[in-house]
Amino acid sequence: MVERNRFLSIVTHLVLILGVLVVAFPVYLTFIASTHTTQDVVQVPMPMTPGSAMIDNYRTALFGGRTGGGSHAPVGNMLMVSLIMALVITVGKITISLLSAFAIVYFRFPFRMGFFWAIFITLMLPVEVRILPTYKVVSDLGMLNTYAGLTIPLIASATATFLYRQFFLTVPDELAEAARMDGAGPMRFFKDVLLPLSATSTAALFVIQFIYGWNQYLWPLLVTTNENMYPVVMGIKQMISGGDAQIEWNIVMATAVLAMIPPALVVMLMQKWFVKGLVDTEK
Template sequence: MVENNRWGNFFAHLVLILGVAIVIFPVYVAIIASTHPPGTFIRGVMPLLPGPNALENYKTVITEGRSRAGTPPIGGMLWNSFVMAMAITLGKLSISLLSAFAIVYFRFPFRIFFFWVIFLTLMLPVEVRIVPTFQVVADLGMLNSFAGLSIPLIASATATFLFRQFFMTVPEELMEAARVDGAGPMKFFKDILMPLSITNIAALFVIMFIYGWNQYLWPLLITTDPEYYTIVMGIQRMVTGGDSEPLWHLVMATVVLAALPPILVILFMQRLFVKGLTETEK
């Protein structure tokens, strides 16, 4: 029987509350800063209560952007980041599912060798191979395009490895039963493996979406047209662009809006995300 220690519970909850406060406080500061006029920050004082300019600041960064903050309106940049993140996420999941399925369920020469070749690409992130990747993208005419933003980042050795490990735990009796019922490989994949992989797909979807949303270096290299700027690039340009001091109230408003899509994805898929990371029995 577990002893109910009142002081132990108190200190455990105290530690949790302090941890949450430490994590939430910078977010709170960003939200508060996005509601104040620009003159507030010239004085060097950070207010902790909301200001009167919230609607004006958010309207400015969404609709005007460049004239007031040295960057295009963020409405288009949010859309560009969303398209890029979704393309990377769906591409990674599709390729990883199919490649893991082929490695586990098809018998062909050197299949284990090919798996390890895929796995070894974990040691070659995009930053390491960025020069040859940029050259290929430029030669194919994909600069300043959504294809150029997303296709070079689609391959995922991590997702392939995780799906392979899960597929290896699926009982062989399911495959034999499907074969007896006349199901072909793709029907077995679609009707049996895919439903069993929902929690894994959801967990990887959240991780890959945030990975795609937060990309900065690659979009910075291949986009010179403001129509293809992403929101992370926009934040950086708002902080460093121009000869004047950064307009911190607009920067913080942009940061708050940029954080909303990943937060909504996590909240929407929270249950499946947690199950995909913790569930051991399918």
């Protein structure tokens, strides 16, 4: 049992408060800048209280109407592209990883462990390493400026496959034998037994992979040239590419705030499952 010490408790809370301030201040500054006009944002010092242009700024960001340099694509469309991209990558990674781990653990076929290690070795080959040949394949298949080009090269996950394999190895063999005696086939056992047991792990992976898909920048930068296919993270960069004198920083900051909302909501709504999936000792 940890002994309570008033001094240590005060120091701990001060450190936590300092950490929150360090993390939260840039977010606060971004929000404040999104509520002012461009002239207010670029003046020194910038106002530190909310302004009166919030509604106009967010309306302009969501539906278009910017007059500065850089991309003029509506942020609402960017958010939709990012959402579709993140969901397809997340669902694709989880589905492929579940099925591959299930096959490796519960089926006996030649070179089974060889296939597993082949999958595991791909951890040393992230997208950045194989980006040029991957781009060549996507280009030859005519998938530039498409959702398929944005998502398919990113949906395989050796990490998720490894995590599911390790979890399936902890499932008692008696469950598989009982399912077999009841007449359940492999897919029935997978659907009715393994999927419910791995729900917490799936929830944790969903949060991680959704944020991974939402924050993609380098790959979309290569495979998209059409403004209508910009994800929001890439769109922010394109909005500030017109030179400092032409940047509407209030709209850029409003876009940054909007880009933070979906992943923040996913983390908050799935926080309980996320933590349980990471620390559950019964797996």
